Amino acid sequence: MRYSNLFIPTMRETPSGINAISHILMLKAGYVRQLAAGLFIFLPLGWRVLNKINVILKEEMERIGAQEISMPILHPAEIWQQTGRWYSIKEEMFRLKDRTGRDMCLGMTHEEIMTWIAAKEIKSYRQLPQIWYQIQTKLRDEARPRGGVLRTREFIMKDSYSFDADNEGLDRSYQMHAEAYHRIFSRCGLRYYQVESDPGIMGDMESHEFMAPTPAGEDEIVLCDQCGYAANIEVAKSNPPIPPKIDMEFSEVYTPNKKSVKEVSEFLGLDERYFIKSLLVITEKEPVLVLIRGDHEINEKKLARIIGEFSFASPEEAHKILGIEIGFIGPLNHKIRLIADKSISKDILYVSGANKKDYHIKGITPEKDFRPEWHDIRKVSEIDRCIKCNAPIRIEKAIEVGNIFKLGTKYSLPLNAIYLDKDGKEKPIIMGSYGIGPARVAAAAIEQNNDQDGIIWPKSIAPFDIEIIPLNMGDSKTTKIAEELYEKVSEIYNSFADRHMEVLIDDRDERPGVKFKDADLIGIPIQVIIGEKGLKEGKIEIKKRRTKESKKVTINKAVVEIVNSYYETY
């Protein structure tokens, strides 16, 4: 295509007030514009990239036998009421009424509707298994859109749903999706990990997320390089180092005004690992005293899975419930529910609050001096060791680019998706659901592939394969050679992508500097530079965007050399 006909509004100056690199570069290089908080317009270049990703998604979905369909995004409330999500989901759902006053909502995801159609049409085991997918808009009234295209209120998602007769079938569908996802993200040029994840309200069965590591990511993942253990920090387990036992006499110590673990630890000259931090939380049912080692933090997701939704007690609430000032609460002599983290060792003596202002107690022995419920409620820390192989672990920030969930009968039961098996017995369809966010894939690709000059697209999802840059449009020899190359290269079959080469020619009457800057910004993998200097020697220049490595080749070999350079790059 011709640059002069394309709408590519690049910006000379860097937009201020935003920090995700992908957000900055998508705006600056003219890929997207923002309409309102969490609403983005994809301009020609951005839309081409999304479509490149969508083609890969379709190919890999079809490869596992998935069938593309398309569902409405406007849904009647009844179906969501039947599964209960109309009530369990709160402000995050866009709701509206039609002219007759009927309750409707905008689809945040499509489990309900997919199950509805399956329930209506699938009657026999002979019709199973099925995998249906779509690339469709979702709407969620996000509390806080952020990171440009990373978390938006309206976004496109590839979502697929599997329908099987039994759990073995579900295992196969799940596994096929996992394999398809590995192929998809590899083909898109991402660095990624498959990690264990919290299924959240999707179900309580197995689920995994596909995570692309980058500092702009919202999630944290725990990784072991030795055995490959990988988990979202929300569910990750680890072995914290246990300190050696120190003898201390069971006694009260005067700790005037020393409230935090840090303060008391410094005051007594004792490592924080020998402290038990006592935190009062309040659930819908009851107050709970949560005990965790002094140097650890609570993983609120893990705790919530045990006691349900909770909030930390305010100093006033704590005083009212326990009669003690915050800072001096300890695990001894309470009548309320006690939950302790497993990393608190029964073989070690600890210090904690004395339940009395300005005093702490030394020499506490867990199980002897207090008897809690033991659970894993600790947030994994980088000094911990791998839960599986005890090797050192890493924690990285990452973007969730995809997820796979086993749903079981969570939706098929309430929506009555029942089939008859070989024996004529009624059974619920066993389901799975699987999502990928193409815009997140694009953003993650930019996060992982950029330099000071701009985007460096993996060639599989670049908006064009080749950019031809005639430096001086006023020079007839330059334009003649450029046009010839444009035509010839466009006719070449691109066996990497299974289509013809997509070539962009910068035919604008701009100065060379402008063209170079824009070319680097928009990040097309191969630049073909045609200038008068080179032409005098009968040569043109081929430059790889990623490495900046360039070579001069004679005009008669140009086409072959351009194509070779394209295949060499990644």
Place this chain on the structure above:
RNA sequence: CGGGGCGUAGCGCAGACUGGUUAGCGCACCUGCCUUGGGAGCAGGGGGUCGGUGGUUCAAAUCCACUCGCCCCGACCA
């Protein structure tokens, strides 16, 4: 929803504290000349509800109140 910040030309900003010419600068844009290997130069030109509403004042971009929008941190994220 809590905390912080910002709204002045398409973009980036100054002016505000201490009210007072016609609201300014760089880039972008338009016309002409010139130039063509890393965002050129000269000359001329267009573009503003100073986010909105109300108030104080002889006078408001500037002070006050309310409100809307956006960004960042947190909560949330099916």
